[in-house]
Amino acid sequence: MNIAGDVLIVLGLAFMVITALGLVRLPDFFSRVHAVSKSETLGIALLLLGLILHEGATLLSLKFALILVFVAIANPVGAHLLTRAALRTGELPWRKEERR
Amino acid sequence: MSNEPRQVDVRPTKLRLTFRWTVQTLALFAVWLAFSGHTEIEFLFMGAVAAVAGTALTHWLFAGDQEARFRHKPYPPSWFIPATFRAILYAPWLLWEIALSNIHVAYLVLHPRLPVEPSLVEFETSLQSETAQVLLAQSITLTPGTVTVDVSNGMFMVHCLSAKSRQGMEDGSIQRKVAGIFAEEAPDSVQLTDVVAVEQVLP
Numbered sequence: 001m002n003i004a005g006d007v008l009i010v011l012g013l014a015f016m017v018i019t020a021l022g023l024v025r026l027p028d029f030f031s032r033v034h035a036v037s038k039s040e041t042l043g044i045a046l047l048l049l050g051l052i053l054h055e056g057a058t059l060l061s062l063k064f065a066l067i068l069v070f071v072a073i074a075n076p077v078g079a080h081l082l083t084r085a086a087l088r089t090g091e092l093p094w095r096k097e098e099r100r
Numbered sequence: 101m102s103n104e105p106r107q108v109d110v111r112p113t114k115l116r117l118t119f120r121w122t123v124q125t126l127a128l129f130a131v132w133l134a135f136s137g138h139t140e141i142e143f144l145f146m147g148a149v150a151a152v153a154g155t156a157l158t159h160w161l162f163a164g165d166q167e168a169r170f171r172h173k174p175y176p177p178s179w180f181i182p183a184t185f186r187a188i189l190y191a192p193w194l195l196w197e198i199a200l201s202n203i204h205v206a207y208l209v210l211h212p213r214l215p216v217e218p219s220l221v222e223f224e225t226s227l228q229s230e231t232a233q234v235l236l237a238q239s240i241t242l243t244p245g246t247v248t249v250d251v252s253n254g255m256f257m258v259h260c261l262s263a264k265s266r267q268g269m270e271d272g273s274i275q276r277k278v279a280g281i282f283a284e285e286a287p288d289s290v291q292l293t294d295v296v297a298v299e300q301v302l303p
Contacts, residue, residue, distance in 0.1 A: 015202060022209035030259045031218050033247055034205055041242070042202035059137050066134055076241035076248075083249040083259060093220045093259055 005053035012046030015039045028094035029086050037079035044071050124155045175229075179283075186281040193277065194239060201244040208245070208262060217263045221292040225254050225275060232282040239274050257295065266292070 022035025048068045052061045132147035133139075175183075208216055227233050233256075237248040240258055245265030250257040260266040268274075272290040279286035 015206065018206045018209055022205065025209055025214055026216065027214075028218070030220075030247070030249075031216055031261055034245060034259075034261045035209060037241060037247060038198075038202050038205045038245075039209070042198060045198075059134070062134050066131065072242075073238075076238045079241055080237065080248050083247055087249055087257070093218050095218060 002054060005050040008046045008050030008053065012043045012048075012050060015043035015046065019043060029091055030083055030093045033079050033083055037075050041072060041075045044068070121155055121159070124158070125151045128154045183281060183283070190277060190281055194242065197239075197243045201242065204244045204264070205261065216261055217266075219260050219266055220249070220257065220295040221260060221266065221269065222255060222257050222295050223269070223290045223292050225256055226285055226287050227254070227275065227279060227282070228284060229282055232278055232284060235281070236275060236278045239278060240269070243274060244268055 016039070019035050019039040022039060023032050026032045026035055045068055048064045052064050055061045055064070128151035129147055132150060133144075136143055136147065138144075208214065225233060225236060227236060233251060233254065237251050237256065240246050240248045240256070245261035246269055247259045248256060249259050258269055260269060270290055270292055272287050275290065276286040
């Protein structure tokens with residue numbers, strides 16, 4: 001059980017590192033939002049699942065599960081609001097043909 | 101772009117509003133209980149006050165004059181039970197899609213040549229109810245390489261990170277799943293329009 005939890009935590013951290021890498025590597029604002037809203041959701045989900053496995057069936061695990069639900073709801077909403085705000089202020093996505 | 105408002109101007113009844121308040125307050129109170137873990141009377145009282153205040157705040161913020169109206173004919177109470185079951189069945193599929201989308205984005209980010217092909221597309225959904233549209237928007241954001249940018253009057257604007265994710269948008273599989281939950285008509289495929297100029301998005 002503990003080993004499974006450790007594996008999940010390490011996987012979660014790996015996805016968070018990929019998120020950070022994506023923020024640096026991707027070409028524009030919109031694609032960076034992709035990295036944050038996706039890899040980060042799975043990163044936190046795996047991390048919390050790992051902690052739940054370590055903790056067992058306690059109240060603390062229930063709290064972790066609730067955090068998981070709230071992050072899963074808040075992340076796409078945040079991504080949606082950020083991209084909409086960017087678009088409304090005239091930011092257009094980078095396209096491959098332009099070759100900046 | 102069709103801008104015909106899809107409004108069915110029905111105000112929620114007193115009963116429906118009371119039901120909403122009750123459900124939301126109870127849910128907030130349950131969350132309070134889970135997070136505090138105390139059952140002494142003073143803590144329960146504080147939780148109850150906070151739950152009512154939270155409900156009042158959301159209604160004050162989001163259920164203003166306009167939002168209190170249904171844009172879609174309200175569902176009958178008998179509709180909720182089968183719909184809840186279908187929504188529960190939808191969750192594992194969505195979780196699987198989330199995992200896939202993460203792996204796809206991670207692959208794109210880690211690939212040495214960064215094979216992204218971003219595009220901004222627009223399409224009209226066949227889903228009528230606003231709840232269904234919200235669920236569709238959220239699901240699109242969570243699935244492979246797509247983020248919902250804007251939704252209004254049934255027009256969805258979606259940013260796709262790669263050609264593969266764009267194709268996933270085109271076949272309309274998410275729309276079919278969501279339509280299944282809400283027992284609505286689903287399209288066979290989706291007509292995507294590219295958005296390339298600022299004039300297309302600004303009013």
